[in-house]
Amino acid sequence: MSFEKPYIRVAVALPVSRTFTYEVPEPLRSWAMVGKRVLVPFKNFQVTGYILELLSITHQTGVKKILDVLDETPMFPASMIPFFSWIATYYCYPIGEVIKGALPGGLNITHVETVSITDKGRSMLSGPSLNGPDRMVLEALQERGPVRLRTLYKDFKEKFFPQTLRRLERARWIVRERKLKPGRVRPKMERYVKAVEKRPSAEPLSQVRRRILKIVEDHGEMPLTALKGEVSTAGALVKKMADDGFLILFERGVYRDPLGERILPDGGPPDLTGDQSSVVERLSNTLGKGFQTYLLYGITASGKTEVYMRAVAATLERNREALVLVPEIALISQ
Incomplete structure (x- = not known):
């Protein structure tokens, strides 16, 4: 939680x-959290950072x-910081880069440097005195508008290009701008469904559709995935309804946990089947030897993960x- 401390x-x-x-x-x-x-x-940049500690x-x-402050909710809990610090120390790697690598790509704000032609540069193009690489660069900028600096470097691979760019900038024929580019990650959207308040009579509906309507009414509104969990054929029927x-179908932004699904507490480990028990016993007896x-073989949902957890x-x-x-x-949350 935040204690409104003045330093971080x-x-x-x-x-x-x-x-x-x-x-x-x-x-x-x-x-600040x-x-x-x-x-x-x-220095001369604006960069993304991660809050590790609140300081009085x-x-x-x-x-x-x-x-x-770029986030409404923390990207990672405070309990992860010792782990990030251990990785940074063990691998001799900057902790900021460790955290960046642990989170999904595309979150951070980045810098984009663009180059555009000025009015003075356009006036130079109208005269006959300009030629060579200067004219080539100015013509490209006039035709294409503001261009990313990296793109220009790719387009003009000749050795003269950096010197050309500096010369044009000193003459004020071009201008360089550094802009912040937001992260590529967008909100995760989930489809929701709710009942229409003033709707036709439900009498002509089939039994399954009346059940769907009743479930949605009881919830007020609910995720379509949850409705499908209660009525397996809901996906094909909701659009028609x-x-x-x-019904009304709509989308809502939902929280995307950057570290995977939340691991919710349950009522304790499940009881092992006979096959699971024998495998766990055999693995346990070999520890330290x-x-x-x-190789543990089993079809999907046969209980292999629980065997791994007991062995761990x-x-x-x-x-x-x-x-x-x-x-x-x-699969981490399993």
């Missing part, structure tokens, strides 16, 4: 090994102020370590 310790998403202290302006202090991203000044005081001088004036390899638990009870690799990030 920030890891910037750059290849620098240390963290930095920034001041949080008064209007932003209630938004560990795990959120912030936009901070860094600092003995540093000349502390810069953050420019903005919406066309007939019984040297390197061995096992038995390993941890012996003060040993375990590493579980999964083929895709979505």
Whole structure:
């Protein structure tokens, strides 16, 4: 939670090994929380940083102020910071880059440098005195409008291009601008359904459609996926019921957990089947007896993951370590 402290310790998403202290302006202090991203000044740039700690005081001088808090909710919990720090130390890698790599790509704000022609540059094109690479670059900018600097470098691979660009800029025939480009990640949308208040009589509806209508009425509104969980054929029927004036389909932005699905507490580990018990017993008996390899075969949803978890638990009870690799990030929450 936020305690509206005036300073924060920030890891910037750059290849620098240390963290930095920034001041949080008064209007932003209630938004500053560990795990959120912030936009901070860094030398001549504006970069994305991650709040690692809230600070009441600092003995540093000349502390810069953050420019903005970029998130409504934290991107990671405070409990993840020791893990990020361990990775940074063990692999000799900047902690800001570690956090950036742990979160989905496309979140961070980046800089885009563009080049455009000025009115003075256009007037030079109208005369006969300009030729060679200067004219080539100015003609390209006049025809295409503002162009990303990186694109120009690709288009003009000749060795003269950097010198040409500096010469045109000194003459004020072109202007370079550095702009912030927002992240590519967009809100995750989920389809919802709700009942129409003034709708036709439900008498002509089939039994399944009346059941769908009753479920939606009881919930007020609900995700379409949840409705499909209660009525397997709802997906094919809801669109028709919406066309007939019984239901309304709409989209709503939902929270996208950057670290995967939330792992919700349950009533404890499930009871093992006979086959699971025998496998867990065999694995547990081999712990500490040297390197061995096992292949656990089973169809989808046969209970393999629970066997892995029991084997890991038995390993941890012996003060040993375990590493579980999964083929895709979505399986981590299992």
